[in-house]
Amino acid sequence: MAELKDIVYKVSLTSSYGNMHVEVSNLCFDSRKVTPGTLFVAVRGTQSDGHVYIEKAVAQGAVAVVCEKLPEMISETVTYVTVKNSAHALGVMAANFHNNPSDKLKLTGVTGTNGKTTTATLLFQLFTKLGYAVGLISTVENRINDTIVPSTHTTPDPIQLNALLQRMVEAGCSHVFMEVSSHAVDQERIAGLKFAGAIFTNITHDHLDYHKTFENYIKAKKKYFDDLNSDAFALVNADDKRGMVMLQNTRAAKHTFGLKKMVDFKGKIITNSIEGLELEIGGKNVWFKMIGDFNAYNLLGVYGAAVLLGEDSEEVLTQLSSLKGAPGRFELVMPGSKFTAIVDYAHTPDALKNVLETIAQFRTGNEQVITVVGCGGNRDKTKRPLMASIACRFSDKVVLTSDNPRDEDPMEIIREMQTGVTPTETRKTLVMSDREEAIKTACMMAKDHDIILVAGKGHEDYQEIKGVKYPFDDREVVARMIKLMTH
């Protein structure tokens, strides 16, 4: 319970009608969830406009409405507040409603096309090892110390987000690490949060279905840095073409990491093998369990952020060297088997290329690389031919299959992928829309020492087909096949 006047604290109102002292029991932006005593916030969305549902919300018991434009029918018993941007107001109000939990935490956000989950998860694991009570908000799961809270989005909506942060404060967490998706920045899901720091991993092709142009996508990421406070740090990958762009207009303290340029947190790859990475950092050589060049960047980002959060650099490196990172990211299934099977969440052209390039570095002889890959339905179509092309370029055999088809026809998605395959490459591709069959076939084709990459779904334990999430886990299918083939 809180008074409306306290919930709208720091929201710039353009007008208000009615009693600002009204008690509000619930904050909500979905009319279907309105209960008596609710403050309903009308937000313009991608599918519909929340303003259309104001009257429905009032009929269901909303006592106050925050909107950009007043509805035609005004109820005398309801307070109406207008604002310029209700999505932004929603973020600020959600923070106020939950007692501004981010003010009481050291909250660090991670943005970028790839590496957010890995970076945030490593930071969560590291700070847990350093003895802190820690929270995590990520694609795979949300964590309040040992408690797992299932995740629905990479970055939840502002109400869920602030409710989660409030639970973290109550559980005694001092630090929280969260992923900040470009959708979240664009939709103002993080408005009203106070960040201690922000990390930029990289920016490459993704989500053009949503942002339309690459420039808009860059702008969304940059807005996150532009809005940081002066007491926060902004830590960017300086080897990424857009790294310095992120820092251009920020008030935060500017820091950089990387392998190539002169940066604050610099690393050099000494060894890169299927066992892990050896990096030279700060004049010392350190072994890590993480695999692949791109993880050198993730590790440097984590190292830099931990130091900027006040931790001792030696202690950070010691603890970091034992960590395994996030599930479903370059995850080896039953290592030591007849063939090497890797499950990886690579679902963008860049991630797929990175993973396959990493695999190529580990080839010692005639072993074949067999890639199983699909693309998600209801998502950026332009990445489909690119991903198929990359899979073919870096593999000896490719099984084109389904990812999460969602509302689309799986064969149509595969046909769009095939437009990226040249006639010569067609010879090494197989089409098998049933993902389980595709994985099984790849395993059957594999000879001793071959390497199978199952890309796109990583940690996901379901396959989403026409609105239904069926149980499905790439790692389980591979493990079952390996067991079957070794008995």
Ligand SMILES: CC(=O)N[C@H]1[C@@H](OP(=O)(O)OP(=O)(O)OC[C@H]2O[C@@H](n3ccc(=O)[nH]c3=O)[C@H](O)[C@@H]2O)O[C@H](CO)[C@@H](O)[C@@H]1O[C@H](C)C(=O)N[C@@H](C)C(=O)N[C@H](CCC(=O)O)C(=O)O
């Ligand atoms: C495209 C997109 O991002 N959509 C998000 C958005 O919904 P929307 O704008 O489509 O909403 P809408 O359906 O147009 O409705 C507009 C407004 O009317 C309201 N409404 C609607 C119907 C009704 O009966 N009553 C009512 O009040 C809605 O609650 C909403 O406030 O706002 C919702 C609330 O925050 C999100 O749940 C929803 O995420 C959808 C489910 C989604 O799939 N999002 C993905 C693309 C996403 O956000 N992904 C990123 C990360 C991706 C990555 O990192 O790779 C993420 O952070 O997870």
Ligand SMILES: Nc1ncnc2c1ncn2[C@@H]1O[C@H](COP(=O)(O)OP(=O)(O)OP(=O)(O)O)[C@@H](O)[C@H]1O
């Ligand atoms: N720093 C990086 N640069 C490029 N590719 C990376 C990097 N880190 C991880 N990857 C690749 O990208 C995939 C996704 O990594 P991760 O889940 O950490 O990223 P994410 O940004 O959280 O992705 P999403 O937006 O889907 O949640 C990994 O499975 C790996 O293939």
Ligand SMILES: N[C@H](CCC[C@H](N)C(=O)O)C(=O)O
């Ligand atoms: N956060 C990403 C995940 C994509 C994962 C992939 N398996 C797919 O379903 O396309 C998205 O929602 O676009």
Ligand SMILES: [Mg+2]
């Ligand atoms: Mg993620």
